[in-house]
Amino acid sequence: MSDLKSLLSSLAHFPSTVRRLLTSGIVIQVFPLHDNEALKKLEDSWYTRFTLKYQPLDRIRGYFGETIALYFGFLEYFTVALIPMAVIGLPYYLFVWEDYDKYVIFASFNLIWSTVILEVWKRGCANMTYRWGTLVMKRQFEEPRPGFHGVLGINPITGREEPLYPSYKRQLRIYLVSLPFVCLCLYFCLYVMMIYFDMEAWALSLHESSGSEWTSVLLYVPSIIYAIVIEIMNRLYRYAAEFLTSWENHRLESAYQNHLILKVLVFNFLNCFASLFYIAFVLRDMKLLRQSLATLLITSQILNQIMESLLPYWLQKKHHVQVKRKVQALKADIDATVYEQVVLEKEMGTYLGTFDDYLELFLQFGYVSLFSCVYPLAAAFAVLNNFTEVNSDALKMCRVLKRPFSEPSANIGVWQLAFETMSVISVVTNCALIGMSPQVNALFPESKLDLILIVVAVEHALLALKFILAFAIPDKPQHIQMKLARLEFESLEALKQQQMKLMAQNLKEESREGNKEEEA
Known part of the structure; x- marks a missing residue:
């Protein structure tokens, strides 16, 4: 009986015990094995057949958990939401290619689109999570993250012995080391951007001096090189940001993720979009803006597909052959199939969460919503990329990476x-592009100040309309609000009934004690 109690006690503290073992280095990695039978059924309904159909989100949720299922749900929804932009952009690209005056209409549609799709997603997300039972999930007390370290002490909340680290030391690390490093990286990416513009000027001068059609190809070379450099810098900075955020020694995983996301988003936004803002509002060269946007978008999509799925899958297949040879050579007494699976999955890559996946969609949303009015095919290329992204990400989750724990x-x-x-920034950007268009400038040939004031007024009006739409469209559909209210009412009624029973039971006990005293 004592052994059973000790076992139950150890299981109750299993997550914290594993965290301590991971932190100390005694345990290197912990992961669940793939269920091959369930995985095969999921693959058959998910990505093995290339057909245009909705993803089996309930099955994905049953196998990988709600966090990953929500990502694939958002990827599917975002792809479908891009289709109207792509449908409008294709004929717009074909018939008004050189007529930049008319991109005012496309920019205006872009403003409405970027606002509505995010509000509608909230409702769809609420429907899914209500069906899964996680809509009203409240954050429970968080255990210290595995990498957290400090002097052992007693936590005043839990009463447990755990590492303690002063908050002021963490703040000093953030403001004296992390913040200057991030600023230095931002300056470096701006310096690389200016080198890119020097390369553009060199390629243009070479083309103009030669006058050959062959040198026109060189006009795209600087943009392609710059796009590759951007991807390399983003990945290198990501490693540096992870190291800095771990070194800051955040106690909770949520705090660690928030600081990491803030660092990465600021750098990626400036690194990917600074050149486009400079071309649009300093150089005011719409032809170069269109060329740079197309090159950056297409090159980044190709590199992401290769680096995230195709290359890891090829390496995994190569390793799988080597593992089979080792298992056949060992001829151990243990189950060779299970041993092969353990050895194979041990060498698989570890899924680091949905951070990189959402980041890719975030940058794609920026390319489409900020400047797609000067390159209407951006949404079409994004749709094509996302159709393949669904299959490549599914392949990555099922065959390339270890099975993650469900969250x-x-x-x-x-x-x-x-x-x-990003949608708020797109309002400002598109209003500025509208104000810079020759069509609008022709209405104010003399007074540019009036034009600036009108553009600012329209921008504020659109931002106000955006927030009104966000307030007018409820985050939860009405039928879900009614069901949640009914659940709350039933829980209150059950609590009242429980309280009434306790009161009645107390009265009975008091009356019994009173009768005993009278008899005595």
């Missing part, structure tokens, strides 16, 4: 705020 989620978290912030 419940009520929504996409801080990424909803990131996308909404």
Whole structure:
């Protein structure tokens, strides 16, 4: 009996015990094995057949958990939401290719589109998470993250012995080391951007001096090189940001993720979009803006497909052959199939969460919503990329990476705020592009100040309309609000009945004690 109690006690503290073992280095990695039978059924309904159909989100949730299922749900929804932009952009590209005056209409549609899709997603997300039972999930007390270290002490909340680290030391690390490093990286990416513009000027001068059609190809070379450099810098900075955020020694995983996301988003936004803002509002060269946007978008999509799925899958297949040879050579007494699976999955890559996946969609949303009015095919290329992204990400989850532990989620978290912030920036950008168009400038040939004031007024009006739409469209559909209210009412009624029973039981006990005293 004592052994059973000790076992139950150890299981109750299993997560914290594993965290301590991982932190100390005694345990290197912990992961669940893939269920081959369930995985095969999921693959058959998910990505093995290339057909245009909805993803089996309930099955994905049953196998991988709500967090990953929500990502694939958002990827599917975002792809479908891009189709109207792509349908409008294709004929717009074909018939008004050189007529930049008319991109005012496309920019105006872009403003409405970027606002509505995010508000509608909230409702769809609420429907899914209500069906899964995680909509009203509240954050429980968080255990210290595995990398957290400090002097052992007693936690005043839990009463447990755990590492303690002063908050002021963490703040000093953030403001004296992390913040200057991030600023230095931002300056470096701006310096690389100016080198890119020097390369553009060199290629243009070479083309103009030669006058050959062959040198026109050189006009795209600087943009392609710059796009590759951007991807390399983003990945290198990501490693540096992870190291800095771990070195800051955050106690909770949520705090660690928030600081990491903030660092990465700021750098990626400036690194990917600074050149486009410079071309649009300093150089005011719409032809170069169109060329740079197309090159950056297409090159980044190709590199992401290769680096995230195709290359890891090829390496995994090569390793799988080597593992089979080792298992056949060992001829151990143990189950060779299980041994082969353990050895194979041990060498698989570890899924680091949905961070990189959402980041890719965030940058794609920026390319489409900020400057697609000067390159209407951006949405079409994004749709084509996302159709293949669904299959490549599914392949990555099922065959390339270890099976992650299931994590419940009520929504996409801080990424909803990131996308909404990008949509606000898109309002400002598109209003500025509209104000710079020759069509609008022709209405104010003399007074540029009046034009600036009108553009600012329209921008504020559109931002006000955006927030009104966000308030008018409820985050939860009415039928879900009614069901949640009914659940709350039933829980209150059950609590009242329980309290009444306790009161009645107390009265009975008091009356019994009173009768005993009278008899005595």
